Amino acid sequence: MKELQLKSRRFRAEREGDWRRLEGLLARVERGSAKSLTDEELLALPVLYRQALSSLSVARATSLDHSLIDYLESLSTRAYFFVYGARAGLRQRLAQFFEHTWPAAVKGLWRETLASFAITAVAAIVGFLLVWNDPGWFGGLVPGGLGAGRDPTATTRFLRDTLYHSEGKASLAVLASYLFSHNAQIAIFAFALGFAFCIPTAFLLAENGLTLGAFFALFASRGLAFQLGGWLFIHGVTELFAIILGGAAGFRIGWRVAFPGEKTRLDAAAEAGRAAAPVIAGVVLMLIVAGLLEGFARQLITNDYARYAIAISTLVIWLGYFYTPRRERRPS
Amino acid sequence: MTAAGASTSAGAAAPPEVREFVTPEGVDLRLRIGGAGERAAAFILDAVFLLIAVIVLTLLASFSAGALASLGALGLKNNLSSVMMIVWLLGFFVLRNGYFVLFEFTPRAATPGKRILGLRVAARDGGRLTAEAVFARNAMREIEVFLPLTFLLASGVGATDPIGGWLVLLGLLWTGGFALFPLFNRDRLRVGDTVAGTWVVKSPRERLSIDLLDAQQAAAGQFAFTADQAGAYGIKELYVLEDVLRRKDAKTMAAVADRIRGKIGWRKEAAEADDAFLAAYYGALRGRLETRLLFGHRRRDKFDAA
Numbered sequence: 254m255k256e257l258q259l260k261s262r263r264f265r266a267e268r269e270g271d272w273r274r275l276e277g278l279l280a281r282v283e284r285g286s287a288k289s290l291t292d293e294e295l296l297a298l299p300v301l302y303r304q305a306l307s308s309l310s311v312a313r314a315t316s317l318d319h320s321l322i323d324y325l326e327s328l329s330t331r332a333y334f335f336v337y338g339a340r341a342g343l344r345q346r347l348a349q350f351f352e353h354t355w356p357a358a359v360k361g362l363w364r365e366t367l368a369s370f371a372i373t374a375v376a377a378i379v380g381f382l383l384v385w386n387d388p389g390w391f392g393g394l395v396p397g398g399l400g401a402g403r404d405p406t407a408t409t410r411f412l413r414d415t416l417y418h419s420e421g422k423a424s425l426a427v428l429a430s431y432l433f434s435h436n437a438q439i440a441i442f443a444f445a446l447g448f449a450f451c452i453p454t455a456f457l458l459a460e461n462g463l464t465l466g467a468f469f470a471l472f473a474s475r476g477l478a479f480q481l482g483g484w485l486f487i488h489g490v491t492e493l494f495a496i497i498l499g500g501a502a503g504f505r506i507g508w509r510v511a512f513p514g515e516k517t518r519l520d521a522a523a524e525a526g527r528a529a530a531p532v533i534a535g536v537v538l539m540l541i542v543a544g545l546l547e548g549f550a551r552q553l554i555t556n557d558y559a560r561y562a563i564a565i566s567t568l569v570i571w572l573g574y575f576y577t578p579r580r581e582r583r584p585s
Numbered sequence: 586m587t588a589a590g591a592s593t594s595a596g597a598a599a600p601p602e603v604r605e606f607v608t609p610e611g612v613d614l615r616l617r618i619g620g621a622g623e624r625a626a627a628f629i630l631d632a633v634f635l636l637i638a639v640i641v642l643t644l645l646a647s648f649s650a651g652a653l654a655s656l657g658a659l660g661l662k663n664n665l666s667s668v669m670m671i672v673w674l675l676g677f678f679v680l681r682n683g684y685f686v687l688f689e690f691t692p693r694a695a696t697p698g699k700r701i702l703g704l705r706v707a708a709r710d711g712g713r714l715t716a717e718a719v720f721a722r723n724a725m726r727e728i729e730v731f732l733p734l735t736f737l738l739a740s741g742v743g744a745t746d747p748i749g750g751w752l753v754l755l756g757l758l759w760t761g762g763f764a765l766f767p768l769f770n771r772d773r774l775r776v777g778d779t780v781a782g783t784w785v786v787k788s789p790r791e792r793l794s795i796d797l798l799d800a801q802q803a804a805a806g807q808f809a810f811t812a813d814q815a816g817a818y819g820i821k822e823l824y825v826l827e828d829v830l831r832r833k834d835a836k837t838m839a840a841v842a843d844r845i846r847g848k849i850g851w852r853k854e855a856a857e858a859d860d861a862f863l864a865a866y867y868g869a870l871r872g873r874l875e876t877r878l879l880f881g882h883r884r885r886d887k888f889d890a891a
Contacts, residue, residue, distance in 0.1 A: 259872050260879070262798050272793065283693055306612045315878060317871050319824045320794050320831065327791040330614050334705070334788075337609075337713055338692060346716065354717075430671045434678035438727075441682065445727035448763070448776055506780055519774075523709070523782025530717035530781070533724055537682075 261316035268308050272328060275301040279331050302332040350531065358531040359575045365501035365508070372455055373462040373497055380466025385474065394467040409475040416477070416484045417555045429548020436492060437540045440499035444533045447503025450511045454503035461496060483560035488546035490568045495539035502529035502536070539571075604772070604786075606711060619704045619785040621773050630698030631685070638680055646673040685723040690716060695788075705788040709778075718781040725777030733760040797830055798868055808865035814849040815869040821886035823874060826867050830860075838863055 278298055281289055290298070309325040316322065359366070383390040388405035395404070439457070446453040465485075472481040506525045513521035546563070554560055606616040619627075646669040688696040694714055695705040706722070708714050736756040767773045772784055818826075829841050842859040845851070845866055853862075874884060 259798060259875055261871075261875055262796060265796055269793070276793075303610060306608065306610050310612055315875060317820060317823055317875055317878070318796060319827050320791075321796070324791040324793045326615060327789055329608075329612070330616065330788060331790070333608055333614060334694065334707065335692065337711075338694075350716075427667045427670045427674070430674040434674050437678065437682075441724050442727050442732075445725050445729075445732075448725065448728060448780065449759075519779055520782075522779045526721040526780030527715070527717045527782060530721035530724070534717075534720050 261312070261318060261321075264308075264311060264316065265318075265321060268304070271301055271304050272308065272325070275305055275332060276328060279328075279335060282335055283331070298332070299336050302329070302336045305329045305332055350534075354531045355535040356575050356579070358528060359498060359535065361528055362498070362501045362505055362532055363576075365504040366497060369454075369458055369497045369500035369504060372458045372500070373465075373493065376459040376462025377466035377469070380463035381470045381473075382466075384467045384470035388471070388474070391467050391471060394463045405471060405474075409477070412472060412475055412477060413480070416480050427548075429544045432547050433540055433544030436496070436543065437537045440496055440536045440540060441533060443496065443499040444502045444506070444529065444536075447500075447505070447507040447529075448510060449507065451504050451507030454500050454507065458496070458500045461493075465493075480557055483557040483564070484551065486564035487551050487554070487560040488543045490564050491539055491546060491571065492543035494568075494571055495536045495543060498532055498539070499536045502532045505529045542567075608711065616707070616786045618772055619702070619787055621767055623702045623704060623787075624767060624773060624775075624785060627696070627698035627702045627704055630701060631696050634697055635680060635684055638684075639677060642673060642676045642680070646670075646676070682723070685726070686719055689714075689719045689723070699785070703787055703789050704785050706783050707786050709772075709782050709784050714783065718783050720781075722775070722777035722781035722783050725775070725780055728760065729763045729766070729776050733757065733764045736760055794831065797827060797864065798871070808862065808869070810849070810866065810869045812873070814851065815866075815873040817845075817849050817887065818870055819884040819886035819889050820874060823867070823870055826863065826870070830863055830867060833860070835859075 275298070278290065278294055278301070282298075305325060306329050309322070309329050312318075312322050312325055380394055384394065391405050443454050443457050446457065468485075469478060469481060472478055506522065506529055509521040509525035510518060516524070546567070550563060551560070554563070600617075602617045602620065604616050604618055606614045608614060649669060685696055689706050693700060693705060694707065699705060706714060706719070708718060736753055739753050739756075763776050766776050766779075772778075774784060778784055826841070829837055838859045842862050845863070846853055851862075877884060
């Protein structure tokens with residue numbers, strides 16, 4: 254060894270083995286899962302990561318080998334994302350979601366939920382009164398396709414039939430999956446639209462409420478309000494609740510983007526997004542339940558009281574699940 | 586933080602895409618954010634993959650329904666086709682909403698398109714990339730992609746109905762703002778990124794190449810540079826020289842070698858090879874600059890007097 258040998262070169266010769274080892278482990282982790290590592294390797298990874306970081310600092314301060322610094326930067330970054338990445342098992346994370354994250358997120362949005370419920374309710378009342386006083390409004394409030402022949406010109410007998418008519422068994426599942434994917438897309442849409450300062454989300458909710466009110470007025474004018482209630486709420490409790498929650502999540506984002514308070518707009522938006530995202534993920538699950546109820550239960554159960562019983566029990570279950578006080582989890 | 590800041594200001598000016606990103610250990614990783622072009626290219630790739638997947642799903646569902654039905658009785662046919670209908674409906678929903686979410690939740694935090702372009706998603710605050718963040722950033726695609734697309738598809742209305750046409754145009758302008766959002770901020774954040782607190786960074790996989798000093802070792806004896814000669818340049822020129830040596834392009838090496846000889850007043854011997862000369866000079870220059878570095882002098886370039 255020459256006396257004049259550079260320190261940066263000796264440094265590299267000493268550390269290179271560890272870098273290569275870290276690189277090999279990372280390549281395996283990125284290709285498959287962390288499960289392919291032995292316990293020993295798993296324990297070695299954070300240590301090697303810190304070594305790489307310290308090497309990077311040393312190299313930046315003492316070495317002028319550009320490619321070496323680039324290599325160490327890329328290696329440390331890859332290792333950083335692994336070491337600080339989420340690695341909880343899927344089952345554990347799902348348990349955590351149902352046990353804590355989802356209900357807590359819904360509870361956290363109670364103000365927005367009330368607002369979005371109020372908009373839907375007011376719109377429903379307005380829709381009801383408009384159509385009650387002048388059936389001509391019906392065509393303006395209900396989009397053509399949705400009515401499917403249920404409009405003021407229809408006979409009472411036809412309207413009654415639509416409430417108890419059952420489709421072929423095979424097509425029930427198709428109906429359920431269609432309704433689910435359609436409604437879930439709308440809920441995600443309501444969430445995304447919140448970014449435009451809440452207004453489009455409010456429109457979407459109001460439109461939903463108006464349609465609801467208009468239908469009620471039409472059926473009530475033929476003395477079928479009670480029956481319509483059973484037909485609608487057997488799945489509607491879950492579905493309307495889900496859409497109201499979707500709107501609430503949108504409102505949170507729009508409100509925080511418009512009025513960030515003490516934070517920067519960007520920070521406020523990120524915070525609101527994280528608070529609202531579990532709600533939307535949950536809303537998709539609720540809509541699966543709603544789709545099943547609408548596609549199967551409503552078509553198979555034609556007794557009004559049974560329908561109301563299911564409606565009320567779903568309401569109790571959802572409210573209980575979301576809003577029962579539970580013990581605070583210690584932050585882990 | 587301070588050490589990193591000092592070295593950044595002392596070194597060559599950082600390129601505009603570099604962002605400070607300090608790990609909990611206090612080291613700045615100097616992440617580079619993905620450019621708008623790369624992001625767009627990654628998205629187009631993903632869109633193509635998605636489209637192919639949807640087409641395959643559709644073909645599979647319709648073919649298998651037809652093939653199975655032809656085996657069985659007519660009553661079975663209705664059942665089967667409805668099963669395929671369900672598979673298609675749910676499959677389409679999962680593809681549209683799940684493709685991005687599921688891929689970004691793997692250890693690489695990137696969809697296939699991003700992976701091809703060497704990009705990945707990361708939390709802006711340096712923390713973990715949570716499921717909520719991934720979900721939120723991709724739910725926002727609803728207004729960034731699908732809403733403008735709806736208005737674009739509706740633009741045919743304008744031909745028959747002038748008022749509707751104006752409304753569609755307004756809608757297109759409005760939603761175009763969401764789609765082009767990344768162009769109007771420094772970090773190229775999508776609407777989804779702002780809401781999720783994420784950004785998209787480059788994650789290249791650099792290989793550790795050989796230390797150029799190893800190559801120089803053999804020839805070192807032939808060349809003896811004086812302190813003045815070895816100190817003619819600064820760090821910026823050293824990096825250029827490193828680049829030239831790694832590329833090994835004979836023409837460039839000859840030109841660079843001549844420039845250096847001229848500058849330091851080196852007389853070329855008859856048998857002297859350009860690459861050996863450059864390698865030896867690289868070793869001498871780096872040795873000199875690194876020694877000075879240890880004493881706290883970082884000579885930026887040849888105009889830097891220090």
